[in-house]
Amino acid sequence: TERSMALAEQAKRVAAEFEFGPEAVNKAVKEFIREMHEGLQKYGTELSQIPTYVTAVPNGTEKGLYMAVDLGGTNFRVCSIQLHGNTTFSLTQSKVKIPNELMVAKTAKELFAFLAKQIENFLKTHHGEHYGATLKRRQTGGNIKEDEIFNLGFTFSFPVQQIGINKGLLMRWTKGFDIADAVGKDVCALLQAEIDALHLPVRVAALVNDTVGTLMARSYTSPGKTGTLLGAIFGTGTNGAYVEKLDKVKKLLQNQDAGEYDKSTGDMIVNTEWGSFDNSLRTLPNTPYDIELDAKSVNPGIQMFEKRVSGMFLGELLRLALVGLLKDPSFPLFRDENSAQNDVHSTTQIYESSPIWEQWGIDTSFLSICAGDNSPGHRMLRQTLDKDYGISAVSAEDAEAVREIAGAIGRRAARLSAVPIAAIVLETDRLKGPTGTATTEKKEGIEPARGSADLAEEDIIDIGVDGSLVEFYPNFEDHIRQALREIEGIGEEGERKIRIGIAKDGSGVGAALIALVAGRVV
Numbered sequence: 270t271e272r273s274m275a276l277a278e279q280a281k282r283v284a285a286e287f288e289f290g291p292e293a294v295n296k297a298v299k300e301f302i303r304e305m306h307e308g309l310q311k312y313g314t315e316l317s318q319i320p321t322y323v324t325a326v327p328n329g330t331e332k333g334l335y336m337a338v339d340l341g342g343t344n345f346r347v348c349s350i351q352l353h354g355n356t357t358f359s360l361t362q363s364k365v366k367i368p369n370e371l372m373v374a375k376t377a378k379e380l381f382a383f384l385a386k387q388i389e390n391f392l393k394t395h396h397g398e399h400y401g402a403t404l405k406r407r408q409t410g411g412n413i414k415e416d417e418i419f420n421l422g423f424t425f426s427f428p429v430q431q432i433g434i435n436k437g438l439l440m441r442w443t444k445g446f447d448i449a450d451a452v453g454k455d456v457c458a459l460l461q462a463e464i465d466a467l468h469l470p471v472r473v474a475a476l477v478n479d480t481v482g483t484l485m486a487r488s489y490t491s492p493g494k495t496g497t498l499l500g501a502i503f504g505t506g507t508n509g510a511y512v513e514k515l516d517k518v519k520k521l522l523q524n525q526d527a528g529e530y531d532k533s534t535g536d537m538i539v540n541t542e543w544g545s546f547d548n549s550l551r552t553l554p555n556t557p558y559d560i561e562l563d564a565k566s567v568n569p570g571i572q573m574f575e576k577r578v579s580g581m582f583l584g585e586l587l588r589l590a591l592v593g594l595l596k597d598p599s600f601p602l603f604r605d606e607n608s609a610q611n612d613v614h615s616t617t618q619i620y621e622s623s624p625i626w627e628q629w630g631i632d633t634s635f636l637s638i639c640a641g642d643n644s645p646g647h648r649m650l651r652q653t654l655d656k657d658y659g660i661s662a663v664s665a666e667d668a669e670a671v672r673e674i675a676g677a678i679g680r681r682a683a684r685l686s687a688v689p690i691a692a693i694v695l696e697t698d699r700l701k702g703p704t705g706t707a708t709t710e711k712k713e714g715i716e717p718a719r720g721s722a723d724l725a726e727e728d729i730i731d732i733g734v735d736g737s738l739v740e741f742y743p744n745f746e747d748h749i750r751q752a753l754r755e756i757e758g759i760g761e762e763g764e765r766k767i768r769i770g771i772a773k774d775g776s777g778v779g780a781a782l783i784a785l786v787a788g789r790v791v
């Protein structure tokens with residue numbers, strides 16, 4: 270019908286606004302590399318390129334019993350991790366909600382004493398014998414032996430200025446926390462003081478950023494022994510940490526105030542904070558929906574890459590695109606003869622109570638449902654619109670239009686995600702070196718596996734990823750790979766060398782591994 274043709278055409282037009290083609294991808298990669306270099310030279314740049322004081326990644330043979338805690342937002346997680354030394358581990362964990370009054374306590378001591386208490390409870394429950402024995406000795410004036418001490422990795426997801434592997438000054442609280450007295454203090458020391466007050470056999474050995482945890486977790490568990498290059502998160506936010514040559518981290522080498530770190534590996538893991546890549550929009554795409562999303566956000570002009578890529582924002586981009594169309598009376602979405610009396614009422618009236626009219630009203634998981642529903646008629650998509658978004662009696666054509674726009678937003682996010690991956694692979698020169706048994710020709714009838722199995726292990730560039738978006742958005746990795754093949758210097762041959770694997774438990778096993786490597790230096 271005329272209506273369905275008009276609808277399809279308009280949906281295509283909006284989808285096309287989210288195109289991020291090969292030329293644009295290549296320009297962005299060049300800009301990312303430029304910003305990487307700039308961030309390594311000096312402080313206060315667009316890409317923060319924060320030295321993490323972690324100087325090596327694990328290879329899967331690490332052994333021992335470690336602890337990790339994670340203060341992220343709502344919950345505090347405590348776990349112990351037994352590394353078996355054969356790329357496997359066992360993890361025991363407990364989780365407790367942070368009482369609201371402690372999030373805004375008068376003194377830091379109140380919060381950190383509570384955290385230490387949780388560590389004590391955990392030890393009593395899961396390592397009772399060990400805890401009892403060390404406590405007794407301590408109380409009778411003895412000392413805890415070095416090999417009885419648990420090294421602990423502390424994942425602390427607030428902005429800190431790291432000045433050592435287990436030293437970091439809190440810059441400011443976020444996510445509803447507000448304890449003025451803690452700002453400017455070393456959060457590791459605050460925790461250690463309360464642990465010591467309880468005589469626990471625990472040393473806060475490392476302050477951990479979640480991307481570094483992801484990198485470490487992947488490097489320990491990944492099938493190869495080459496070491497992982499990059500750990501990346503595509504969840505609520507997006508960020509990545511990678512292995513850089515220490516002599517390129519000029520700002521650290523020249524910093525008089527830098528703390529101690531192990532220089533023997535010649536490497537330093539750098540936390541890029543790539544959510545703020547290209548805040549000045551030299552190369553990022555910028556649709557009217559991006560502009561509106563940013564203008565109405567709590568931090569306009571900041572985290573511009575993240576606002577086009579991560580789970581927190583993609584649903585909102587789709588919402589803004591749909592609302593823009595629904596407000597246009599000439600646009601036929603949700604207005605056909607099946608959709609009730611849409612010809613006589615305005616859509617706004619009919620779906621008045623739908624969350625689609627409110628900021629953040631569409632969750633990014635809806636984009637996954639759209640992309641995953643290839644069924645004729647898109648029943649799943651229509652059911653979700655009905656059940657979760659109060660938009661009922663949607664026609665198959667409407668569903669197709671929504672799917673087209675949602676797909677374009679998801680695809681753009683994945684193609685943007687290829688930018689930092691490619692830039693880091695290129696900047697660290699990982700594609701140079703022996704090509705080994707790598708071949709560019711495909712075996713007849715066999716599609717080469719992701720990070721091809723026929724490559725020599727030392728040619729593979731391993732990347733660990735985590736987050737709901739990369740885990741659950743259908744074909745997110747395929748879209749990344751398509752873009753990687755289009756990038757100068759990577760191409761088909763380079764793309765095949767890149768192995769992308771999910772790395773779970775960055776704040777558990779990853780933090781434990783950082784505590785382990787930290788223990789080697791301390």
Ligand code: ADP
Nearest residue numbers: 504505506580581633634637736737738741742
């Ligand atoms: P976090 O990054 O906070 O540790 P997650 O990795 O689970 O947690 O990411 C949560 C984000 O992922 C939210 O923004 C949410 O909207 C989005 N999300 C949740 N489920 C899905 C899904 N199935 N597909 C795509 N995005 C999802």
